[in-house]
Amino acid sequence: xxxxxxxxxxxxxxxxxxxxxxxxxxxxxxxxxxxxxxxxxxxxxxxxxxxxxxxxxxxxxxxxxxxxxxxxxxxxxxxxxxxxxxxxxxxxxxxxxxxxxxxxxxxxxxxxxxxxxxxxxxxxxxxxxxxxxxxxxxxxxxxxxxxxxxxxxxxxxxxxxxxxxxxxxxxxxxxxxxxxxxxxxxxxxxxxxxxxxxxxxxxxxxxxxxxxxxxxxxxxxxxxxxxxxxxxxxxxxxxxxxxxxxxxxxxx
Numbered sequence: 353x354x355x356x357x358x359x360x361x362x363x364x365x366x367x368x369x370x371x372x373x374x375x376x377x378x379x380x381x382x383x384x385x386x387x388x389x390x391x392x393x394x395x396x397x398x399x400x401x402x403x404x405x406x407x408x409x410x411x412x413x414x415x416x417x418x419x420x421x422x423x424x425x426x427x428x429x430x431x432x433x434x435x436x437x438x439x440x441x442x443x444x445x446x447x448x449x450x451x452x453x454x455x456x457x458x459x460x461x462x463x464x465x466x467x468x469x470x471x472x473x474x475x476x477x478x479x480x481x482x483x484x485x486x487x488x489x490x491x492x493x494x495x496x497x498x499x500x501x502x503x504x505x506x507x508x509x510x511x512x513x514x515x516x517x518x519x520x521x522x523x524x525x526x527x528x529x530x531x532x533x534x535x536x537x538x539x540x541x542x543x544x545x546x547x548x549x550x551x552x553x554x555x556x557x558x559x560x561x562x563x564x565x566x567x568x569x570x571x572x573x574x575x576x577x578x579x580x581x582x583x584x585x586x587x588x589x590x591x592x593x594x595x596x597x598x599x600x601x602x603x604x
Contacts, residue, residue: 435523
């Protein structure tokens with residue numbers, strides 16, 4: 353059963369209009385911004401899920417967990433606005449990410465990019481749908497030089513990746529989207545969260561992007577709010593040597 357796909361129309365109709373609201377903003381204890389739009393999107397997604405799947409667990413970014421202690425094998429993973437700082441500044445690099453896991457595996461994922469009007473959906477073994485149409489597997493560009501980093505790894509990458517083009521977009525889903533669509537070679541994040549990378553990495557894996565916790569170690573997720581020490585997504589053309597070089601940027 354495609355639980356998430358059955359909700360996609362409702363998600364787009366009920367959630368996307370919320371990002372046009374004028375937000376109020378404040379700063380969380382970790383120094384990152386949050387807005388009233390984050391909370392409104394999250395609340396609407398939780399409402400939609402509980403309307404249809406009341407017994408399912410839900411993990412989300414904002415606020416105290418109230419739906420994570422249920423005993424269901426199914427867990428929804430929500431990031432209401434990934435790239436909040438970009439959203440608040442009127443930039444395009446932000447998204448709404450939703451994934452559904454059974455046990456430790458993602459079954460379905462949906463990521464919406466409101467600024468570009470694009471949606472990406474995947475169900476395990478069925479490929480990727482871009483705006484409801486089956487997406488062909490992008491052909492990697494051997495001349496591509498962009499490698500994307502998170503805030504923790506970007507400063508070191510500027511000094512250590514001098515023959516490449518290190519970049520930083522402040523949005524994990526957008527960063528991985530560039531790898532997925534062949535516009536970047538890799539994305540490295542350190543100390544990240546499941547709601548940041550889980551759904552988009554599931555989508556990326558359906559078109560051959562390798563999502564790793566080391567040079568060759570396929571990442572193993574668990575439906576928790578524990579931090580993920582290393583997340584590396586690489587195009588199939590990225591060599592072992594380059595993987596080591598990228599991962600070195602996570603070392604102090």
